[in-house]
Amino acid sequence: MKQKLSAGIIVLASALFASAALASGGGNSTGVAPLGSEKDATATTIKVNEDLLKALPFSDTQDFKDAQKGFIETGDLEIKDASGKVVWSTKKFAFLQDLKKKAPATVNPSLWRQMLLTNLTGLFKVDEHTYQVRNYDLSNITFIEGKSGVIVMDPLVSAETAKAALELYYKHRPKKPVKAVIYTHSHVDHFGGVRGVVDEADVKSGKVKIFAPEGFVENAIAENVMAGNAMSRRASYMYGNVLPQSEIGNVGAGLGSTTSAGNVTLIVPTDIISKAWEDHVIDGLHFEFQLTPNTEAPSEMHFYIKEYKALCAAENVSHTMHNLYSLRGAKVRDSKAWAKHVDDSIVKWGDEAQVLYGPHHWPTWGNDRIKKHLAKTRDTYKYLHDQVLRLANHGYTINEVGDMVRLPKSLEQNWASHGYYGSISHNARAVYNFYLGYFDGNPSHLHPLPPEAGSKKYVEYMGGAKHVIEMAKKDYARGEYRWVAEALDHVVFADPNNQEAKDLLADALEQLGYVAESGPWRNFYLSGARELREGVKPAATPNTASPDVVQNMPIEMMLDFMAVRLNPKKAAGKKLKINFNFTDVDELYTVFLENSTLNNRRGNEDDADTTITTTRVTLNEIMLGKTKVEDALKNGAIKVTGTKGKFNELKGMLDDFEFWFNIVTP
CATH class of the missing domain: 3.30.1050.10 (SCP2 sterol-binding domain)
Known part of the structure; x- marks a missing residue:
């Protein structure tokens, strides 16, 4: 079942030569109903998750203290657009709002812990002059109080959520005018809600300035154009758009709950940070900017406010291992440059900063803790970079390094080094691909058959579909879900009408999802399981066609x-x-x-x-x-x-x- 893409920049570009007007898009769907065909966790899955409870430092509750610190008010549980359509709802994730609730057997307990933290919602005080609204979208919006007004950092995905966040801020703080906006980088969850906080007329008149890193406009638009159709479809898996929000479905994306579905907007920056280090006075505050290109985004920057001793490291430092390669599809990111830019921040501001905050997750307070957090973030990406290349130079291949690299204990016991959004496995393969490409050097892999033709030969060699299914059932009972998925994928591609194979493959993917620590991995596995059982059905997806x-x-x-x-x-x-x-x-x-x-x-x-x-x-x-x-x-x-x-x-x-x-x- 297919539907013409109508949400996203990709369609807008194609409409130049399309004779029909754009239809309403997938983003207008009302939601996803539970299937009723999901399975419980198996004994193998339960044991994997129970073992993890013993291996990781769950007794460390510092993140829970930090994530709740400065809480003022929850605010809106639902946010609607002008037509009354709900574009953001925390009600759907109500099952995650009890911080003492233990992880169910169907969710990796480390991921469950992370999603409890990211689902804390509302206005929070960061310091005497800085406030954040969290969980009103995938990202945070930050309000920095200057001498005469407010500086807004990263105004979310949608104008509606950004406007609601500003109103919540004004409810508790003086209603001073917005004097400036800062886009820390070129991803949509950091600029899309700008019209919810400022009027373009004020930007054009000079009343409001908008600061962004060099290359912002080009990268903000270009990433989702050329391969945007495939990227957006894959994003529907990555963010769990086809899944119900539940303990057996979508529990979030690790970086945040999910994306809002409101009006994506953009106002072009007035001031571009183009030098490696650049100072600006914004509403009476001394900002020191650091360009960090080719890190989490191709166009990104950090900044430090001298008066407040406050450091923002954009999305390069958060409480998760981020993506060196995004599963939705994107250019591979430079892990060595990423680590180097974080180290430069340590050298520049490490001895001064008293608070570290960003556009995702919760802040870190205290100079010593900030330096440790920055250093472990730096070392996480540098370790991955170095160890993958070490193994590659020993002759190991792209899929081998994905299984071989393990973090040292000092980083494994650091919650922020865990792959709630990225993962060690696909980030290791990303480093390999960055330097050596997808080909592993084995000539047998140089020109493989395409999936359908190759799968038919595989199944024939393996004794036919019936034999493969019988073998897979035995391996499934032994908990060998990765192999079951690999083997049955061939059966399904050889004969997509074999529902028995699709159902068993769905069962294996589902169990893999239940133990996945990465939110996107979980969503990919469970989305695949759902579509194997029910077929492809359009669901709510973000609409960037603004x-x-x-x-x-x-x-x-x-x-x-x-x-x-x-x-x-x-x-x-x-x-x-x-x-x-x-x-x-x-x-x-x-x-x-x-x-x-x-x-x-x-x-x-x-x-x-x-x-x-x-x-x-x-x-x-x-x-x-x-x-x-x-x-x-x-x-x-x-x-x-x-x-x-x-x-x-x-x-x-x-x-x-x-x-x-x-x-x-x-």
Whole structure:
């Protein structure tokens, strides 16, 4: 079962050459109903989780003290948009709100502990001049009180949640104006709610400044464009969008509960931090900025407020091992650079800082504890980097290092080094991939058969589907879930109609989910199990298709993405050249097709077949589904000169992407 993608930047880019207006997206779904077909934890799963209770320092309760420190008020349990639709709810995770509740057998107790902490909701006092609203979205929003107003750091995913957080802050603090906004990095949960806290007119007039690291706008938009359809679909697994919130379903993502589903907005920064170290006075406070590119985000920065002795290390230092590679799909991150930037922060501010806070989780207080936290974070990423390369230089391969690397005891006993969001296994493989790529050097793996063809041969060699299922049942009873999943995956890809194989594979994935410490791993396993049993069914997914994102999307990026959509069979043997003239922004482009390849360059060319004259405003309206291409042609918003029909000819060569494509079946 498939549904055309309509949520996300990817669709907006494709709408430039789509004849139909955008339909409502997956993000408008009302939610996920329980299946009733989930299984209990097996004896093997129960033992794995019980053993973990003995291995980890659960008697250490410092994080619970820190996470509750400074609590003022919970605030809204549900946040709605202008139409009355709920875009954020902590009620769905009510089963996690008793801090003394022991982990059920169906949840890794370390992950359960983490989600109890991240589900603490409301306004918290960080210090005399700094406040945070936590668990109003995937991330935190921070309010820093300056001399005459408020500086807002990382205004969440949605305007609705950011607005509600600001109102909660004002309920307990003086209602001083917002003087500045800081985007610590280029991920959507750190800028998407900006219109909930400031008016763009105040930004344009100079009343409000917005600070961001170099490369912010490009990276904020680009990451989700070129591979955005696949990335967004995989994100529906990563954040458990297809799962019910429950002890046998979605318990959160380790970094936070989940993402809100409100209006994603963007206001372009007014001040870009472009130097490695840069000082600014913002509303009377002395900020020292540190650029940390190619860490948790390609565009990211830390900052220190001298007057408050307060350090923010963005998302590079939190209470989890983060992703060196995101399971939704993203470029691999540089673990050595990550560790180095954290160490630079230690050298610069380590002897001064009295409070460390960030856009996720809870703060750390006290200089000694801050230095230890920073050092262990640094060493977690550096250890992974060094040990993977050590093993790789011994000849071990990408999948071997994922199973071989283990943290030393000093880091294993450090809660913040645990993989609630990332994991040792996939981060180790990410380091290998960063340096050596996906190929492990074995020529037998150089050109494998594609999954369906290869699976049919595997099953044939293994004695047929019936034999494999019988063997898998025995291994399942022995708790060998990883192997059962690997073996039955071949049966399912050889014959996707074999429901017995799909059900047993679902059972194995489910047990793997129940013991996973990483929130995304759990969500992937349980999402796969659900779809094996019930098929692919659309569910609520974040909708990043906002006007702000569209309006700030470079035209060249849209044209580049158009080339990604080109179907080479439809374009075979064809040549054309089309000029684009965007009169309101004075930008000229030419796209040209030959060799089944679509290129673009700046400027118009005299030998173009067709020239299309329009405005960026019209383009935005087409992309947002407010105007159809045909209507724009009729009313003159789009004018075409030269050979008629070339525009439609090119449109006919472009693929439309399906969002709800299969993942666990062919």
